Amino acid sequence: xxxxxxxxxxxxxxxxxxxxxxxxxxxxxxxxxxxxxxxxxxxxxxxxxxxxxxxxxxxxxxxxxxxxxxxxxxxxxxxxxxxxxxxxxxxxxxxxxxxxxxxxxxxxxxxxxxxxxxxxxxxxxxxxxxxxxxxxxxxxxxxxxxxxxxxxxxxxxxxxxxxxxxxxxxxxxxxxxxxxxxxxxxxxxxxxxxxxxxxxxxxxxxxxxxxxxxxxxxxxxxxxxxxxxxxxx
Numbered sequence: 001x002x003x004x005x006x007x008x009x010x011x012x013x014x015x016x017x018x019x020x021x022x023x024x025x026x027x028x029x030x031x032x033x034x035x036x037x038x039x040x041x042x043x044x045x046x047x048x049x050x051x052x053x054x055x056x057x058x059x060x061x062x063x064x065x066x067x068x069x070x071x072x073x074x075x076x077x078x079x080x081x082x083x084x085x086x087x088x089x090x091x092x093x094x095x096x097x098x099x100x101x102x103x104x105x106x107x108x109x110x111x112x113x114x115x116x117x118x119x120x121x122x123x124x125x126x127x128x129x130x131x132x133x134x135x136x137x138x139x140x141x142x143x144x145x146x147x148x149x150x151x152x153x154x155x156x157x158x159x160x161x162x163x164x165x166x167x168x169x170x171x172x173x174x175x176x177x178x179x180x181x182x183x184x185x186x187x188x189x190x191x192x193x194x195x196x197x198x199x200x201x202x203x204x205x206x207x208x209x210x211x212x213x214x215x216x217x218x219x220x221x222x223x224x225x226x227x228x229x230x231x232x233x
Contacts (some may be wrong), residue, residue, distance in 0.1 A: 003150035015033040019049055020057040027066050027077055028166040029132065038067060065164050080167060086215055088164035091210035095154050095161075096142055100188070100204040102154075103145035112193050115144045119185040126178040134173035140187055145192070145204070168214050178211055180183065 023043065040054045047054065060071040065084045069075040078084070105232045118141035125133035146155060172178050184207045191200035 013047065016053045016056050018061050019047055019053040021045060023054070023057050024061060024163050028063070028170070029164055030167075030170075032077050034167075036076050036077045038075045038077060038159070040075075064160055072106065077105065085164060088161040089208060089211055089215065090163050092158060092165060093205050095157050096146070096208060097201045097205040098153050099142075099149040099151065099158075099178050100192070101201040102149035102151060102194060104192050104200050105170055106148040106150075107192050111144050111148060112189055115141055115185070115189045115220055118144070119171075119182060119189070123179075123182045124132060125142065126173055126182065128156055131170040131173045134178060138169070138181070142204075156174045165190065168211055173215055181207055184210070 023032070032038065033180060038058060040058065041050045044051045044054045058065055058067055058069060058075055061067040062075075063082065065088070066078055068078050079223075118137050122137035124136055125137055146158065183205055188200055188203045188207070191203060
């Protein structure tokens with residue numbers, strides 16, 4: 001068994017995934033702004049890696065719609081495209097609905113306590129207007145039923161499409177509009193505790209519909225500028 005080669009390949013895979021995550025997070029948190037040109041050599045220098053994992057990461061990010069990479073043209077951070085975000089929102093909502101439906105009955109008291117504690121952190125972050133903390137708490141909350149569902153396909157789809165929603169979530173969770181999700185989260189936990197899988201799944205789906213007003217705003221902005229690039233967030 002060629003153990004040294006395996007270890008080397010494993011290190012390369014870890015590096016590739018790390019670069020992808022770091023670039024993805026930089027786009028989501030606005031470090032790399034919508035419309036900004038992405039030059040692989042500059043990014044490689046910034047991250048302290050070679051150009052190869054950067055190029056691979058940019059290809060993956062293009063597949064999820066976070067960057068635009070056209071042959072013969074520069075690669076740029078994608079602007080907030082209403083249609084792409086609507087597509088991602090529909091998929092993410094459906095996957096979370098399925099995860100909750102599968103998870104009810106598998107969640108124990110510790111899981112429910114974890115969800116309630118995450119919702120308390122989420123509520124506090126929304127009150128402060130701390131979008132980063134709100135997103136982290138929201139991830140922790142929804143991550144409990146996803147983990148309990150133990151469905152690899154659901155996890156893979158969410159990993160691919162959730163980042164597309166992050167920039168819109170940052171806008172929502174930095175305002176008081178995010179407070180509506182606090183009550184929905186609480187209802188979801190109560191329904192999970194009661195063992196009502198159908199109702200819990202419905203509420204889970206509803207939590208992801210709270211993004212629609214912002215998506216409608218983006219769609220209106222897109223319609224007003226049909227011949228230009230979509231306006232940045």
